[in-house]
Amino acid sequence: MRVKARKVGNSxxxxxxxxxxxxxxxxxxxxxxxxxxxxxxxTPIPSKWKLLRHADKHPK
Known part of the structure; x- marks a missing residue:
């Protein structure tokens, strides 16, 4: 399977x-x-909480 990568701005x-x-x-x-x-x-992140945990941050 082929995928395509292209630059858009700084991404x-x-x-x-x-x-x-x-x-x-x-x-x-x-x-x-x-x-x-x-x-x-x-790797997909299922929720905001897992993103915060992965970033080693705690929600306010």
Whole structure:
């Protein structure tokens, strides 16, 4: 499967096929895998609380 990356402003946008059914606004953690030749692993974040916990922050 092919995906497309393009630069938009200061960001890189990755375009994936619709069959992945990703919700608009879905947040992901992106990790560059070491010794992988540039492979990126995207992990969806199910909720705001998990994002805060991952960032080692506490909600107010």
């Amino acid at each position: 890189v946008v990755v375009t994936i096929p619709k069959k992945f059914k990703v919700a608009v606004g879905q947040l992901f953690i992106a990790r560059l895998l070491e010794n992988s030749g540039g492979k990126i692993l995207f």
